[in-house]
Amino acid sequence: MRQLIRGRVLDFHADPADTEDNHRYLEDGAILIEDGVIRATGDYADLREDGLTEIDHRPYLILPGFIDPHIHFPQVQVIASWGAQLLDWLNTYTFPEEARFADPAHAQAMAGRFLDLLTAHGTTSAVAFCSVHPESAEALFAASDARNMAMIAGKVMMDRNAIAAVQDTAQQGYDDSKRLLEKWHGRGRQRYAITPRFAITSSPEQMHAAGTLAAEHPDCHVQTHMSENLDEIALTKQLYPTARDYLDVYEKYGLLSENLLLGHCVHLQPREIKRMAETGSRAVFCPTSNLFLGSGLFDAEGLRAAGITSGIATDVGGGTSYSMLQTLNEGYKVMQLRGQKLTSLAAFHWATRGNAIALGMDDQIGTLAKGSDADLVVLNASATPAMALRMERAQTLAEELFILQIMGDDRAVAQTYVAGRPMKGDGA
Ligand SMILES: [Zn+2]
Structure with missing residues (x-):
């Protein structure tokens, strides 16, 4: 099926922090989609055809x-659970809730709701932690595959320092992960992520099993x-007393x-910064979480410079x-507290092509280049009365994007397309 999606089109071909020649903006643009793939992006006048669905x-x-x-x-x-920092928050709220995902019916019901929330907020791909139970990963992959979403996910491996209902063993964690991986990795747009939750909840034997899986499946x-x-860092050092630092736990088992x-x-x-740079290991900034759990301020510019x-x-x-818009909003504020700047162009690059590069998938997602999968978000910067009032004074594309970044949420997402299919509201 061929269709033409028309609007004000924006995507990035370089990082705005590196160069002024970083984006393509088409005031009356269009994206030609066939079988879920972008065949062309350009001016509407150049792409329109008689008889084509528009x-x-x-x-x-x-x-x-x-x-x-x-x-x-x-x-x-678990979202919006009050008052704790990381370790208390895990033990008090998170592990008991994750225990419920042993039930396939619950996991299936939640998987549909989860993916509907992602697409309602304009998110078309995610890297997801599932619970320890294989049923949770099965449910998420099945729902994602049915929607043809590009999902990277894995069941967490965790064999200590948690309630029994969310623990596996080193061997069971390996076996379950391997079985899920062989079933789902590369099936449609699904990809498996080997997922040791973190050093505290994995024994050395389990970290070794995770390293073995990673070596067996380097893709x-x-x-x-x-x-x-x-x-968390202090407890990790207690549990891995010979590790030089936190990263060294993962390094020792071959995960970098x-x-x-x-x-x-x-x-x-x-030393951790140096080794991450040398091995190409990725950092993932989670601003709303870092603020909510009182964890600290990510050093975006420092890591970039390294x-x-x-x-x-x-x-x-x-x-x-x-909302990735709200995530960019809080990211801007965290960087302000560090004396750093996040421009709106750099922010929208980060949430699209930048994240695709972090995943090594920028040839498939994150841009509107010919041959990419047709995953799109349609944004309305006047979605609320307050945004519309502010937009009356906006002069530039960068200002419009900044209004979306600071004031926007799912209400600003007019439509989301996954592999060319509308996912939101009446259009879905
Ligand atoms: Zn997390």
């Missing part, structure tokens, strides 16, 4: 769909957490590579919004 989103902006590279699927009913991502909270996504990275030591590629993510349910 959807006109003018005056709204059309961008590549947002990518959320760190989110917890079984925390859909899979590995996702985990690192240096989010000072108590361009496929490694390290959530948080708030309190890094100089040569580390960072993604930006929601981290729901430690994070407080599914």
Whole structure:
């Protein structure tokens, strides 16, 4: 099926922090889609054809769909849980809630709700932690595959320091992960991420099993957490007394590579920064979570200057919004507290092509280039009365984007397309 999506089209071909020649903006633009893939992006006048199905989103902006590279699927009913920092928050709220995902019916029901929330907020791809139970990953992959969403996910491996209902063993964690990986990795748009939750909840035997899986499947991502909270770092050092630092736990088991996504990275030591840069390991900035759990302020410019590629993510349910717009809003404020600047162009680059680069998938998602999958978000910067009033004084594209970044949420998402299919409201 061929269709033409018309609107004010924006995508990025370079990082605005590197160069002024970074984006393409078409005031009356269009995206030609066939079988879920972008065949061409250009001026509407050049792409229109007689008889072609057209959807006109003018005056709204059309961008590549947002990518959320760190989110917890079984925390859909943990988000907004009061008052704790990381370790208490996990034990008090998160582990008991994740225990419910042993039930396939619950996991299936939540998977549909989770993906509906992502697309309602304009997010078309995510990297998701599931619960320890294989049923949770099965449910998420099945629902994502049915929607033809590009999803990277894995069941968490965790064999200690949690209630029994959310623990596996080193061997069971390996076996379950391997079975899920062989079933889902590369099936449609699904990809498996090997997912040791973090050093505290994995024994050395389990970290070894995770390293074995990563070596056996070098094309899979590995996702985990690192240096989010000072108590977490102290406990990790107790549990791995011979490790030189937190990163050394993951290094020792062979996990450092361009496929490694390290959530948080708030309190890094100089050796860790150096080794992350040398190995291409990715940092993932989770601003709403870092503020909500009182974890600390990510050093975006410092890591960038050190040569580390960072993604930006929601981290729901430690994070407080599914919206990548709100994530960019809080990211801007965290950087302000660090004396750093995030321009609106750099912010929208980060949530699209930047996150795709962090995942090594910028040839498939994150831009509107010919051959990319047709994942799109349609944004209305006048979606609320307050935004509309502010927009009356906006003069430039950068200002419009900044209004979306600071004031926007799912109400500003007029439509979301996944592989060319509308996912929101009457259009879905
Ligand atoms: Zn997380």
